[in-house]
Amino acid sequence: MYLRTLGLALLSSSLLAQVPAAEAKPAPTPATGTQEPAKQDPDKPQPTTVDKIAELERERERLTKEIEFVRERVAKAGVTLGDKIANRRLTVKSINAGTSVAAPAPVAAPRMARVMSPDEAKNVGDALLVVNTRPITKAQVDELVEYQKAYPSSGDDQLRTHRAMLDLIRTEATHGSFLEPAKEAEQGITDLRAQAEKGADLAELAKTRSQGAGAQEGGKIEVTRNSFHGLKLEQMAFATKEGTLSPVFKSPMGYAFLRADKFEKGESPDMDKVQATLVQLNYFSDANEMRQVQSAVATGQLDIAVRDDAAMEMLPVMFRPMPAPAIDHEPQDGTDAIKDEEQIKKAKLEALEKAKKEGAAKKEGEK
Helix, strand or coil, X not given: CXXXXXXXXXXHHHHHHHCCHHXXXXXXXXXXXXXXXXXXXXXXXXXXXXXXXXXXXXXHHHHHHHHHHHHHHHHHHHHHHHHHHHHCCCCCCCCCCCCCCCCCCCCCCCCCCEECCHHHHHCCCCEEEEECCEEEEHHHHHHHHHHHCCCHHHCCHHHHHHHHHHHHHHHHHHHHHCHHHHHHHHHHHHHXXXXXHCCCCHHHHHHHHCCXXXXXXXXXXXXXXXXXXXHHHHHHHHHCCCCCECCCEECCCEEEEEEEEEEECCCCXXXXXXEEEEEEEECCCCHHHHHHHHHHHHCCCCCEEECCHHHHHHCCHHHCCCCXXXXXXXXXXXXHHHHHHHHHHHXXXXXXXXXXXXXHHHHHHHC
16 A cells, blocks of 8 residues: 555656646736746747657656555565574573672771780880870870769779770870871961951851861860760860860860850769860861771771780770680590590591582582
8 A cells, every 4th residue: 555655656747747838827027017938948849648648658657567566565565574584593691790789898897906025015105005106005094994984874993994094095096197187287276266266256167167066067066974975075065165265185086175055963873964165177188098098997907006904905896806715725635535436536537527418519510
């Protein structure tokens, strides 16, 4: 049907093209003017009716041949396509594109602390331990332990010591990773505190300069017992007189100072709060590098060397090596030795038999 329609359309268009210009209606002449319509050249021979009929017959033959050719092509194409589909087997191939869910990154095990050699101990002064070459003294630990005694939920002295150690380790490990830029941060925070002492608006300093908590809110923070801001910041907030500035101190992120704006006493010391304004400059300005160091600290990727076994016991459990299993060194008599040897031989034979059975089962499965 489609081919018949196509042939008729082509034939019609050809016939229309052969209609002589003389038989078409002349275009209307303008209303004004005396120009006459163009006349045909009398010297040029004009086609007769017989000539026109002969031309149309030739065009019809040409179109008929084209239609026949198209029909043959369609018929052959259908047969060829049928043969291909009938003789071709469906082959499906795939590739291993993996999974769209990223595999979790492996978490490195914490590095265990070690005891210093005698030569190392001579070079660290009165330090209890050294974290990435940064010393931590007993006085620093005792100061934080003493503060925690102010509220019951801090636990016993061992727990207080572990918390104090963890806060100091985090602080010194991060500080030790950025020693040179940390000097600039220390000088900068000292200058800001001097400006605050002279009457500068502390909230404005926090908004424009601080990199610590609450900076966008003018440095406003609330400090509670067991604060997530860190033990040292917590201690400085509760130790600073209301309405005054604290000294500059080191936090796990950088150098800081705060103003204790209001002390709120709770029903118990555990419920006490301090409303404060914090100004902090990080040890390093690049947030990505700071996060990488903080991640390493959080997962215990640190070099910790302690002065002695007593200092090792003061560390949080995550940094302490596991104790060696106890070994019974009591002498055995000859009977016990023979029994042990027999048990060893028996265990070896059982293991050998198990291996043979597993090997045979594997071969059977492969068949």
